[in-house]
Amino acid sequence: MRTTDLSELAAFDAVARHRSFRRAGEERGVTASAISHAVGNLEARVGIRLLNRTTRSVSLTDAGAMLLAQLSPAFGEIGSALDALNQFRDTPFGKVRINAPNSIAPFVFGPVMGTLIAQNPKLELEIVATDRLVDIVDEGFDAGIRLGESLRDGMTAVKIKPRLRLTVVGSPAYFETRPVPKAPADLKDHVCIRNLYPSGAAYAWEFSRAGKIIAFEPAGPLSLDDHELMVEAARSGVALAYVWEERARPFIERGELIECLASWCAPEDWLYLYYPTRKHLSAGLRAVIEALRV
Template identity: 45%
Template structure:
């Protein structure tokens, strides 16, 4: 009986490893998610394949893909292991002290604005919670990638998720340094941006963000030009401070630079507001005590 019990525990671990590799299509990424070595992941998958007597992955030096058997096994295991995880989380909810790992996927801006100010106090107040935060510019599938929750603009939250508002409407700002504006002039309407150096933003998908303006119900979308393209909006503000050009960013990223005069607003009456920032998680998933504690900490800081 003892050997059978150990075998079942081993299978659960192996199945978890298998699903992590299946989600990422990458052994290294799975090892990072599971916080184990790559060799441990490889060994677990190899042992599972040997026990089942069938190959689950096609491996080359450049790619990892599921075989037909692997696809079928993954499809059956995902809901089963999800149910087991939910059952364990419900039991864990009976603890007086929240514990466990909470995995969050967030944009870099959300991390710096919302999470960074409370991390020290939160971890001090909850010594049994481990936060695993991944900053990611793309809007991934938090369920498939093993996250408990994500943080994004409200308009980007998938409809089948439960959204918890963290910030009210976010307004964008076009900003530039006083020196740049003295040399190049101030744009009066969005179309004037075609005559300026603009600091462009590239999404992780590779596409370039087109600047969106609106005034009195009239919308303008400008495909700006410029010699500098970045994937980090904080660096865009820094570039604007350095006089490289005009940046278009959520205004909370430029609060300090606006306050001390290192940058100034332009086209202010054209800059729109967007729905605020939300934390979101699957509606069918039980909310762990650790995630609930984090939500309460974020809400408490807003008061």
């Protein structure tokens, strides 16, 4: 098989998995037009349309679906063969793409990125931090990170560090005119930021102690979906914030924020790195897992 043939097949495989010429181009490191040209050449050569294209979507024809079903295992074997060469190298080689929630990515990767890259200089680590819900298979990630190990079938989860905790913070200026809350019930007398998911839906502040669980739903004038903004709002004295303790820690230590209800703020579920069970576990991904695992 010619190199151009394999390149065209790889371009088709990427488009078929992502259902997008743009995302396929990002994965392959080329432009969307280059991907489109390669797939067009492949279709012309085999004489069969493999993709249905509209201005808004890309879908597989029956022939394209059949080709993808046979190509995917083959490309998996090629990837495994290439990764096997790592045994002849001092360190892993190649790209590892990981998706992680934006609000917690700094706490997961901040402590390990420098050492991980220094010890694996031929490793290319691509971290995409977003709080939107991502399908790591459809979007071409090698692995993802999330709270809790409740995953869909076909995924393997590895417990990683750190274990995080949400806490309530307010500024000294805020508490000049209000008492520090001693129990979750006291929050009804305070101005509290509403926490939002990326979808715009609000979620409750959750507390637990001695087996008792309490959910408090703020009704304040400020609604935010970014923990950094929440911290800044709390520092300004406008309201109390419910944020990752690690995000607020530097300001707590400097006296710019006061932590409240600490005895009611239990640690969250563990974080997990997850990846498709059937996917070949590359040496690069193994190196990332070893750096993160508990």
